[in-house]
Amino acid sequence: MTSPSEPCFEPWDQQRGAEIIAEHATQEGATLVILHALQDAFGYVPEPAIPMVAEALNLSRAEVYGVFTFYHDFRKRPAGRHVLKLCRAEACQAAGGDALAARAEKKLGVAIGNTTADDRVTFEPIYCLGLCATAPSAMLDGRVVGRLDETRLDALVAEAQR
Amino acid sequence: MMRIYVPCDAAAVAVGADEVVAQLELAAATRGISIEIIRNGSRGLCWLEPMVELATAQDRVAFGPVGVADVPSLLDAMSSNGPHRLRLGLADEIPWLKRQTRLTFARCGVIDPRSVEDYRAHGGTKGLERALSLTPQAILADVTNSGLRGRGGAGFPTGIKWKTVADTNADRKFIVCNADEGDSGTFADRMIMEGDPFVVIEGMTIAGITVGATKGYIYIRSEYPHAVIAMNAAIAAAKRAGLLGARIGGSAHSFDLEVRVGAGAYVCGEETSLLESLEGRRGLVRAKPPLPAHKGLFGKPTVINNVLSFAAIPFILDNGAKAYADFGMGRSRGTMPIQLAGNIKYGGLFETAFGVTLGELVDDICGGTFTSRPVRAVQVGGPLGAYFPRALFDTPFDYEAFAACDSLIGHGGIVVFDDTVDMAKQARFAFGFCAVESCGKCTPCRIGSTRGVETIDKIRNGERVAENLAVVEDLCNTMKFGSLCALGGFTPYPVMSALKHFSEDFGPAPARLQAAE
Numbered sequence: 001m002t003s004p005s006e007p008c009f010e011p012w013d014q015q016r017g018a019e020i021i022a023e024h025a026t027q028e029g030a031t032l033v034i035l036h037a038l039q040d041a042f043g044y045v046p047e048p049a050i051p052m053v054a055e056a057l058n059l060s061r062a063e064v065y066g067v068f069t070f071y072h073d074f075r076k077r078p079a080g081r082h083v084l085k086l087c088r089a090e091a092c093q094a095a096g097g098d099a100l101a102a103r104a105e106k107k108l109g110v111a112i113g114n115t116t117a118d119d120r121v122t123f124e125p126i127y128c129l130g131l132c133a134t135a136p137s138a139m140l141d142g143r144v145v146g147r148l149d150e151t152r153l154d155a156l157v158a159e160a161q162r
Numbered sequence: 163m164m165r166i167y168v169p170c171d172a173a174a175v176a177v178g179a180d181e182v183v184a185q186l187e188l189a190a191a192t193r194g195i196s197i198e199i200i201r202n203g204s205r206g207l208c209w210l211e212p213m214v215e216l217a218t219a220q221d222r223v224a225f226g227p228v229g230v231a232d233v234p235s236l237l238d239a240m241s242s243n244g245p246h247r248l249r250l251g252l253a254d255e256i257p258w259l260k261r262q263t264r265l266t267f268a269r270c271g272v273i274d275p276r277s278v279e280d281y282r283a284h285g286g287t288k289g290l291e292r293a294l295s296l297t298p299q300a301i302l303a304d305v306t307n308s309g310l311r312g313r314g315g316a317g318f319p320t321g322i323k324w325k326t327v328a329d330t331n332a333d334r335k336f337i338v339c340n341a342d343e344g345d346s347g348t349f350a351d352r353m354i355m356e357g358d359p360f361v362v363i364e365g366m367t368i369a370g371i372t373v374g375a376t377k378g379y380i381y382i383r384s385e386y387p388h389a390v391i392a393m394n395a396a397i398a399a400a401k402r403a404g405l406l407g408a409r410i411g412g413s414a415h416s417f418d419l420e421v422r423v424g425a426g427a428y429v430c431g432e433e434t435s436l437l438e439s440l441e442g443r444r445g446l447v448r449a450k451p452p453l454p455a456h457k458g459l460f461g462k463p464t465v466i467n468n469v470l471s472f473a474a475i476p477f478i479l480d481n482g483a484k485a486y487a488d489f490g491m492g493r494s495r496g497t498m499p500i501q502l503a504g505n506i507k508y509g510g511l512f513e514t515a516f517g518v519t520l521g522e523l524v525d526d527i528c529g530g531t532f533t534s535r536p537v538r539a540v541q542v543g544g545p546l547g548a549y550f551p552r553a554l555f556d557t558p559f560d561y562e563a564f565a566a567c568d569s570l571i572g573h574g575g576i577v578v579f580d581d582t583v584d585m586a587k588q589a590r591f592a593f594g595f596c597a598v599e600s601c602g603k604c605t606p607c608r609i610g611s612t613r614g615v616e617t618i619d620k621i622r623n624g625e626r627v628a629e630n631l632a633v634v635e636d637l638c639n640t641m642k643f644g645s646l647c648a649l650g651g652f653t654p655y656p657v658m659s660a661l662k663h664f665s666e667d668f669g670p671a672p673a674r675l676q677a678a679e
Contacts, residue, residue: 008611018300028460029440029441029442029443029460030442031442031444032422032423032424032425032439032442032445033422035425036384036423036425057442063443066444067442067443067444068298069423070427070444070445070601071425071426071427071445072425072426072427073424073426074425075424087346089346089347089545090346090347090504090541090544090545090577090588090591091346091347091503091504091575091577092346093588093591094503094504094505094577094578094579094580094583095504095505095532096505115352124495126385127344127385127595127599128344128345128346128348128385129172129176129345129385129386129429130172130343130348130349130351130352130385130386131172131173131176131349132346132347132348132349132501132503132504132509132575132577133173133206133208133209133349133501133502133503133509133510133511134176134177134209134509135503135504135509142387144172144175144176144388145176146173146176147175147176147177154397
């Protein structure tokens with residue numbers, strides 16, 4: 001059985017950040033590529049990185065900050081230890097997703113879109129994983145799970161809480 | 163040596179395909195049986211996933227849905243060619259698959275998506291080879307005569323788009339593949355990228371040769387990590403095989419591809435927003451004109467097409483325009499990979515000629531709901547698509563027929579709801595989704611969607627229902643005619659169709675639903 005790998009991120013380090021930026025800066029239209037790379041390394045996009053990206057790409061800080069805030073994926077601060085994303089789009093709604101979302105909220109003790117108080121689980125909505133014919137579906141730290149029912153959801157939530 | 167196929171498609175993985183592989187390897191080792199496991203794509207019979215296949219002298223025999231606990235008995239049945247309760251017979255003979263017309267998805271689920279050799283062995287690269295022997299004008303003629311229209315949703319003739327780019331002079335041109343498949347109920351782009359990525363590469367390469375572009379980008383949404391990995395692996399393999407890079411197939415043409423990953427913005431599926439995103443900016447929609455074909459990526463002439471449009475091209479070039487155009491009805495030529503999802507018994511990918519009716523799809527092919535309750539509403543074309551009542555089930559799958567009833571086929575996704583659905587809630591969701599995903603550039607979409615949510619809430623609370631219904635209608639008209647792109651422009655489709663066909667749901671929330679919530 002595969003279990004989700006514990007997300008493993010480096011603490012923010014300016015030198016490391018500069019290396020990551022330099023690695024991608026020569027690509028055309030590199031802003032998103034760099035923001036993704038920073039988040040992959042640190043688990044979020046640390047604020048001090050924004051002016052560094054701006055300087056490397058000859059953009060204003062406002063432009064880079066604007067890109068950073070436009071996209072749902074980029075995080076201002078680290079997520080919980082595990083990230084559980086539950087699909088809330090129409091196909092999963094039709095397959096009973098609303099009830100499962102409410103159940104997960106109750107089990108985790110937070111409304112969707114939040115992190116549990118113990119910082120263990122960030123519970124987020126996602127709008128379509130493309131697993132609509134095996135709905136309802138979810139993603140735990142990058143691992144996809146389909147055909148959720150109460151039992152499978154409970155197991156998934158328990159796994160996220162471990 | 164037994165050759166066993168277990169899909170690597172995300173939908174199969176989501177229901178345990180990786181665990182089945184691990185268990186197969188373990189069980190085979192303990193029994194001293196020699197097996198070779200090939201991770202194919204999915205054939206799209208999603209209710210049977212993980213669908214495991216065994217190569218036999220006749221053809222591939224399918225079993226499914228296979229759970230980890232089934233593996234020991236499955237291996238016994240495979241070794242002895244004996245019966246098994248999950249045995250489905252020859253994969254190609256499964257009726258749900260056999261009644262399809264698979265042109266674009268012919269190889270998906272059949273081949274090893276990492277192997278150029280397997281791709282070639284199943285007819286791959288023949289379209290490219292023929293394209294390399296033709297003039298750009300001759301390729302354009304084929305694409306135009308095939309009648310292929312943009313499969314992303316807008317349905318614009320692909321041949322005309324390509325010709326515009328071909329006729330525009332510039333120092334650089336680009337080919338961009340829109341793989342930002344954000345519509346709920348759609349997964350065909352994901353499946354083909356994971357199951358037959360070379361066909362996308364081949365289609366894009368043919369586009370490059372035709373219009374004189376040497377660089378292409380595939381913009382894949384971040385919600386599709388498996389597709390990103392599959393496409394990157396395929397690009398690397400294609401480069402090694404001389405199908406990408408300098409002097410493709412020994413010709414004078416060069417073409418290179420790069421995958422770029424989105425960041426969770428639905429609006430980036432809109433072509434101009436996608437181009438902005440590729441350039442590294444906020445995904446703000448651009449006003450048209452200029453068209454991307456004149457001024458697209460980095461201001462250069464750009465062919466931007468959906469994954470399925472590019473994936474249809476190799477067949478057309480290999481078999482000729484007529485072979486493709488012979489399928490379909492009216493001005494909708496060829497086949498559409500339709501995606502069946504939501505509350506249904508048999509969900510998955512069903513590629514068929516245009517003209518099949520919605521009723522055939524829902525009642526016959528989907529087999530009704532898995533909750534065994536009556537079908538009440540069917541949304542076609544994603545979050546911007548209309549909801550259909552049973553009364554409109556005779557509508558044929560055709561761009562014009564759908565437009566005639568204030569709807570769209572979009573990217574071909576169908577989501578079925580049973581009779582517990584609250585259509586006012588769905589209308590609210592449509593407005594709410596638009597409010598969250600709006601890029602904010604134009605007022606009708608940015609403000610109209612938020613006001614829409616508020617107004618639907620008032621209606622559901624029973625506040626001045628008739629007056630507020632008029633407000634919703636007015637908002638919808640403003641959004642439909644005043645928005646810059648399809649997000650604001652088409653959000654009225656689900657809202658108005660819900661209002662028109664399910665008006666009984668608009669008013670104070672019915673007691674049956676309060677109980678269900």
